[in-house]
Amino acid sequence: MPNESINNSVEILCIGSELLLGNILNGNAKWLAEELASLGLPHFKQTVVGDNSTRIKEEVIGAAKRCRVLITTGGLGPTQDDITTKTLAETFNSPLEESKEILLDIEAKMQSIGKPMSINNRKQALFPKGAMVLPNPSGTAPGIIWSPNSSFTVITFPGVPSELKIMWQKTASLWLKKNIGQGEIILSKVLKFSGIRESELAETVPDLMEASNPTLAPYAELGEVKLRITAKARTIEKAEQLLNPVNKELRHRTGLKCFGSDDETLASVVLELLRKKGQTLGVAESCTGGGVGAALTSMKGASDTFVGGVIAYSNSIKQKMLDVPSDLLTQHGAVSEPVVKAMAKGVKKRLGTDWGIAVSGLAGPGGGTHLKPVGLVYFAVAGPESLESKAEQFGAHYGRLGIQKLSVVSSLDQLRLTLLSQGYGHDSIAFKT
Amino acid sequence: MPNESINNSVEILCIGSELLLGNILNGNAKWLAEELASLGLPHFKQTVVGDNSTRIKEEVIGAAKRCRVLITTGGLGPTQDDITTKTLAETFNSPLEESKEILLDIEAKMQSIGKPMSINNRKQALFPKGAMVLPNPSGTAPGIIWSPNSSFTVITFPGVPSELKIMWQKTASLWLKKNIGQGEIILSKVLKFSGIRESELAETVPDLMEASNPTLAPYAELGEVKLRITAKARTIEKAEQLLNPVNKELRHRTGLKCFGSDDETLASVVLELLRKKGQTLGVAESCTGGGVGAALTSMKGASDTFVGGVIAYSNSIKQKMLDVPSDLLTQHGAVSEPVVKAMAKGVKKRLGTDWGIAVSGLAGPGGGTHLKPVGLVYFAVAGPESLESKAEQFGAHYGRLGIQKLSVVSSLDQLRLTLLSQGYGHDSIAFKT
Numbered sequence: 089m090p091n092e093s094i095n096n097s098v099e100i101l102c103i104g105s106e107l108l109l110g111n112i113l114n115g116n117a118k119w120l121a122e123e124l125a126s127l128g129l130p131h132f133k134q135t136v137v138g139d140n141s142t143r144i145k146e147e148v149i150g151a152a153k154r155c156r157v158l159i160t161t162g163g164l165g166p167t168q169d170d171i172t173t174k175t176l177a178e179t180f181n182s183p184l185e186e187s188k189e190i191l192l193d194i195e196a197k198m199q200s201i202g203k204p205m206s207i208n209n210r211k212q213a214l215f216p217k218g219a220m221v222l223p224n225p226s227g228t229a230p231g232i233i234w235s236p237n238s239s240f241t242v243i244t245f246p247g248v249p250s251e252l253k254i255m256w257q258k259t260a261s262l263w264l265k266k267n268i269g270q271g272e273i274i275l276s277k278v279l280k281f282s283g284i285r286e287s288e289l290a291e292t293v294p295d296l297m298e299a300s301n302p303t304l305a306p307y308a309e310l311g312e313v314k315l316r317i318t319a320k321a322r323t324i325e326k327a328e329q330l331l332n333p334v335n336k337e338l339r340h341r342t343g344l345k346c347f348g349s350d351d352e353t354l355a356s357v358v359l360e361l362l363r364k365k366g367q368t369l370g371v372a373e374s375c376t377g378g379g380v381g382a383a384l385t386s387m388k389g390a391s392d393t394f395v396g397g398v399i400a401y402s403n404s405i406k407q408k409m410l411d412v413p414s415d416l417l418t419q420h421g422a423v424s425e426p427v428v429k430a431m432a433k434g435v436k437k438r439l440g441t442d443w444g445i446a447v448s449g450l451a452g453p454g455g456g457t458h459l460k461p462v463g464l465v466y467f468a469v470a471g472p473e474s475l476e477s478k479a480e481q482f483g484a485h486y487g488r489l490g491i492q493k494l495s496v497v498s499s500l501d502q503l504r505l506t507l508l509s510q511g512y513g514h515d516s517i518a519f520k521t
Numbered sequence: 522m523p524n525e526s527i528n529n530s531v532e533i534l535c536i537g538s539e540l541l542l543g544n545i546l547n548g549n550a551k552w553l554a555e556e557l558a559s560l561g562l563p564h565f566k567q568t569v570v571g572d573n574s575t576r577i578k579e580e581v582i583g584a585a586k587r588c589r590v591l592i593t594t595g596g597l598g599p600t601q602d603d604i605t606t607k608t609l610a611e612t613f614n615s616p617l618e619e620s621k622e623i624l625l626d627i628e629a630k631m632q633s634i635g636k637p638m639s640i641n642n643r644k645q646a647l648f649p650k651g652a653m654v655l656p657n658p659s660g661t662a663p664g665i666i667w668s669p670n671s672s673f674t675v676i677t678f679p680g681v682p683s684e685l686k687i688m689w690q691k692t693a694s695l696w697l698k699k700n701i702g703q704g705e706i707i708l709s710k711v712l713k714f715s716g717i718r719e720s721e722l723a724e725t726v727p728d729l730m731e732a733s734n735p736t737l738a739p740y741a742e743l744g745e746v747k748l749r750i751t752a753k754a755r756t757i758e759k760a761e762q763l764l765n766p767v768n769k770e771l772r773h774r775t776g777l778k779c780f781g782s783d784d785e786t787l788a789s790v791v792l793e794l795l796r797k798k799g800q801t802l803g804v805a806e807s808c809t810g811g812g813v814g815a816a817l818t819s820m821k822g823a824s825d826t827f828v829g830g831v832i833a834y835s836n837s838i839k840q841k842m843l844d845v846p847s848d849l850l851t852q853h854g855a856v857s858e859p860v861v862k863a864m865a866k867g868v869k870k871r872l873g874t875d876w877g878i879a880v881s882g883l884a885g886p887g888g889g890t891h892l893k894p895v896g897l898v899y900f901a902v903a904g905p906e907s908l909e910s911k912a913e914q915f916g917a918h919y920g921r922l923g924i925q926k927l928s929v930v931s932s933l934d935q936l937r938l939t940l941l942s943q944g945y946g947h948d949s950i951a952f953k954t
Binding site: 111 | 540541542543544545546547548550551552553554555556557558564565566567568569570571573576709711718719720721723724727730738739740741742743749751804806808809810811812813814815817818819821822823824827828829830831832833834835837838841842871872873884885886887914915916918919920921922923925
């Protein structure tokens with residue numbers, strides 16, 4: 089058994105001196121590891137080396153003996169220290185050939201941004217003979233899927249995370265599924281939760297956590313907990329038969345704490361709930377400074393529903409642009425329930441929307457007091473016939489950016505729960521299984 | 522030379538299946554790498570493997586041949602899958618011995634948190650014969666500093682970041698400085714650039730890129746290019762003497778394209794330029810949806826300068842909240858120079874600020890036309906005595922989020938360049954060397 093699994097195992101080799109200098113976190117390795125787990129591919133080793141051909145070669149030669157697929161990140165850019173493709177070709181004594189197609193594509197991309205094609209950019213169109221090009225829709229550096237021999241394939245990605253992700257999703261993951269998978273279908277679904285900690289969630293489902301097919305794996309990021317359900321079977325129907333009951337049971341046990349699945353976000357879920365009713369939304373933001381609006385507008389088609397908002401960072405803007413009465417500010421302070429309610433009401437009225445949401449809190453590091461410590465944030469939702477507020481104490485230890493991020497999540501979640509409690513989305517997205 | 526540096530080089534081996542499943546980011550590797558760089562110790566390789574004794578042994582044997590010191594993280598806890606110490610002892614055929622002192626210490630720690638001493642905890646007091654104990658002041662799992670032979674030392678840390686850091690700072694870093702360091706200081710500085718691509722930047726400084734002390738390393742993220750200058754010398758003064766002229770030369774060659782260094786961001790730089798003059802700023806955002814405001818308010822102390830803004834996502838909000846004349850919208854469309862200028866003027870006037878900046882563009886994926894394709898974004902800056910605009914064509918291939926991020930960067934950069942052209946920041950941040 090161990091031999092069998094090693095035979096289709098995948099290793100990751102991250103190339104870049106900036107990783108060895110500790111300049112950046114290796115988010116690519118984490119992201120790829122998660123994707124490999126979801127494909128059910130065995131993954132036993134990750135390595136980081138610098139932009140050094142001797143060390144890259146050493147690692148590639150070692151990996152070619154141990155694993156079926158080596159995924160590399162980094163070193164595909166146009167500069168002198170980008171040597172991944174060249175070094176791979178040298179490792180397996182393969183000549184480099186220029187791809188006319190890719191050269192034209194790079195030229196077109198440079199032209200579209202009004203920049204000249206440099207000699208260095210031209211380097212990016214060179215590939216080992218026989219390699220398949222792994223297209224890069226959002227950058228100039230394509231990767232390769234190359235099998236220098238029949239039992240070993242190397243797949244290269246640039247180090248830029250957004251480019252790597254789109255290349256993985258559009259091409260590489262499909263290639264792996266088709267060519268490396270064991271003929272088994274791997275079906276997975278990620279459920280997303282708010283207002284619950286990873287450990288609490290795990291305690292809600294200890295029996296399901298121990299099952300072997302489907303398996304459950306929890307993941308947590310700041311403000312969001314996820315649970316991945318993965319089922320394996322010979323056919324898609326069989327995999328669905330395994331996965332669906334667990335999905336249903338999880339939704340049942342976690343109730344409203346589960347806000348969606350897979351690509352859904354809190355922003356997409358609230359926009360969808362409002363879209364179905366043809367209603368509109370405006371935001372009034374103090375400590376988040378535009379973060380709630382940015383989260384909403386990161387969703388395509390947000391304009392159906394989201395019309396805009398007011399970033400009321402200073403008190404004078406809260407008065408001028410949101411009609412918050414000055415005595416409320418004097419009496420209760422900007423970080424208070426009465427003020428955040430007035431902000432939500434104000435933005436709804438000024439913008440003429442059906443709904444208005446507001447956030448006002450202390451993101452720190454300064455400005456906290458004993459009664460109102462850093463991390464205290466108030467939230468309000470004003471609807472056609474309701475006005476509700478809540479307070480959260482996130483704790484100063486999250487830091488300014490952490491508190492801002494948690495506030496964005498919490499604000500959108502408050503709107504979601506309010507809409508659901510008022511009967512929005514019945515038989516829709518939030519309850520689908 | 523390569524042999525010399527390999528002889529005192531340090532590798533990192535992170536042990537933990539959770540890293541291979543992509544459950545967590547490898548923050549320990551980044552942190553340790555940065556510490557090694559600051560000690561001037563050469564560091565060429567990082568590896569991640571799971572809690573598997575065969576693979577751990579393989580890595581340790583390889584490292585013992587290549588490097589002077591191997592740092593491991595993880596696998597020191599009390600559970601069954603914590604096997605680091607035992608596996609190391611086996612690798613070098615060393616017996617394990619119980620440390621009475623550590624056993625008492627673990628007992629005392631368990632008692633202080635009201636937990637009984639388990640058999641598994643007892644395991645944590647076992648060490649290879651001859652190993653020095655690396656104390657863990659904040660947890661039960663101590664590490665070791667162990668030289669199984671005269672040319673190789675292994676230093677073990679638990680995976681918990683806070684415990685690792687304190688153990689490093691109190692003991693391990695001092696041991697390394699004394700026993701491994703060559704007495705060299707490493708000094709580095711990161712310069713940050715906007716409006717230039719990584720490849721263009723590299724072509725501006727090919728001669729400097731080839732130098733060996735200081736070295737230059739470029740890296741790029743979406744919308745930002747960085748260049749790290751690293752100098753090595755016997756003393757901090759000597760390192761500065763090497764670094765400073767290169768820093769100066771780089772600033773000279775790149776001019777206004779270099780917006781700052783190290784922890785500075787475009788947002789912090791523009792806030793600082795305005796703060797020095799006691800002036801205020803407001804934002805009017807369409808396609809960025811609040812992203813410019815969020816970038817500004819992510820900086821602590823932003824409230825001195827940034828008062829707020831209007832997210833004018835729909836045309837009606839542009840009219841209602843920013844006084845954009847409806848005939849401008851009809852005649853030129855929302856994505857146009859006249860409209861973005863009116864937005865910047867409008868927000869400045871409505872909010873009563875000294876400066877107003879505005880963004881309006883097509884983030885896509887829908888809504889593009891031949892004349893106004895997805896990726897076209899207009900920017901304006903209204904100041905006390907000026908009103909300027911520009912257009913950028915980022916290209917649809919960046920995708921919605923990419924276009925939004927590039928727009929935030931470009932908007933802040935337009936403000937920075939406008940302020941500098943009007944004499945703001947003379948002898949200050951943007952020109953310091």
